[in-house]
Amino acid sequence: MLPQPEWYTWYGWNDRIFLAVNHLSDTPTLSAAMEMVSWVAQPAYFPVWMALLVVIFRLRPLTLPFAVVWNFAVGELAVWLIVVALKSGLAYPRPVVALGSLSVHVVGRPEYWHSFPSGHAAMAFLLVGSLLLGKASKILWIPAAVYAVLVAWSRMAV
DSSP, X not given: OOOOOHHHHGGGHHHHHHHHHHXXXXXXXXXXXXXXXXXXXXXXXXXXXXHHHHHHHXXXXXXXXXXXXXXXXXXXXXXXXXXXHHHHHHOOBOHHHHHOTTTSOOOSSOOOBOOSSOHHHHHHHHHHHHHHHXXXXXXXXXXXXXXXXXXXXXXXXO
């Protein structure tokens, strides 16, 4: 395990919180569910999410105004630049490196570097922010907010 600065570990609370969330997904069903939630939020799927927003805007402009589509498109570029810069600058190791492979439940292929910030969670919360700032209908942004929380949770779970 690598030594971490006290400000990062929150005096041990960072590890405790992470491990509690991570081990809640030890069951096969929950592991599979969290893996799916995380998979759908991959930053590589930005074009798919963008296309979905455009389709909804074209079909229901009162439910999803153009401002949402614009916010998401421009916001993704900004978020991508910020996430890449922070990941490179901070270079936090993945939990499997920081805590050891025996203590961390990993679903799928383990990764070793650049754990923070999560590009998956950043994109999910960008979607929520775009919906809120673009004044989208509650029928869209409330489920998106729940989804974003699940994405953030899933990144620790898997």
